[in-house]
Amino acid sequence: MRVLITRAVPDAEQFAALCRDQGLTPIISPVMEIDIQSRAVDLSDIDALAFTSANGVRAFVHNSDRRDLLVFAVGPVTGKVAREAGFQHVREAGGDVHRLRDHIVSERTSFSQTLLHVAGMDRAGDLVQLLKHENISARRETLYAANAVSTLSDDVIAQLRADPPVEWATFFSPRTAALFLELAAKAGVSEELKKMRAACLSDAVAARAGSANWHALHVAPDYSATSLLQMILHSNAGSA
Template sequence: MTSVLITRAEPDASEFAAECRLRGLDPVISPVMRIEIEKTEPDLSDVGALAFTSVNGVRAFAANSPERSLPVFAVGPVTAAAATAAGFQQIGVAGGDVHTLTNHIAAESALLGKAILHIAGADRAGDLVAMLGERSVAARRQTLYHAKAEDMLSAEAVAALKGEPGLWVTLFSPRTATLFLALAEKAGLTSQLAQARALCLSAAVAQAASAVIWGETVVASDLTAQGMLETITGGGPRA
């Protein structure tokens, strides 16, 4: 049975594990971070649209505000799906990283006439607000969650990395990739990654994962969790 190491934070880790089992895969869960949502009402004064660069940003906003009528700009399909599930209806989808999101917002922002509010975590891959400012787009940021790094990989993850050549390691964000590599190094397992396969949600994630040598690095073609699963089971393109 093909094993899949899942590094996502909960509840996404368990949800992805359930999908793996439905496809006959053997999931090994080891989140590299945990999400803590602040209890703070978003400041929506003079805001024309929301920008989300992660699923957790969507969750943090939804937990703190009933507002769902504002247009949303999502960094990629996974975040867009979370916004749809939260009840937003007008959703623009970028290409999976902060650069494509900046371009997408800049192309549309003139229609809004107000500022973009980026709902973010304390740690970010790229400064969306600064990049929008360079494009003369009014934007500000509000931090509504913190992604706290875990101290170590799970015992099951360590065993899988040591004993399963060809293990798939799923990486859903650049920060997840960076944290995973740090925990692998802490466990003395960096060399073991040369026999594992990094499955990355986007090219930006693959770039973050490239700090070490992998047996193979694969990017999901359609930037979704389902696309990652199809890649593992042979139903999706590999790169």
């Protein structure tokens, strides 16, 4: 069974490895390329960090050797990357910016100065503004850009047009879903999506992916790559 992976490298490669471990055939087709900026980060008034993506963790690690700060991660995927990077105090929220806000508010006494949101240029929600509405001091540092690719590769287009079709496409963010649909339309393969199932990390992702006419649209039961993969495996077993 073939699984199209649209997330950026290195996350795409890590999910591909999980797919191979389960006997699936991954097709890596990132719709974005991550460009991490290099610059000094002012942490003089900071005693907590917030990451809304694993790429935010990587961008911070690229620019600072501080690992003693309290970390609020948007979900388990980002939290895992933060712990692997050496952070010792990692709190995980429920998978989106509003749940992250709620989690930070619930633990507002665990830090006393300012929280720094390490973000990309394109963001799903304004965490800093949400926190300011709760009278929590916060500011943002934009340390990376997720740049959209211009086309799907010839190999991916050929696989999407193949018979039998690619069984699954996976989406881990609303933006990757939207970008993939744009690229599919540009490549003239939108009709092929009717033969495929879409696996989405959340309802917000599914809302973007749902503008296409998929054979079926599935949402993972929780915000993790493992959960999404298990959903694919169970859905396939149930349809066999």
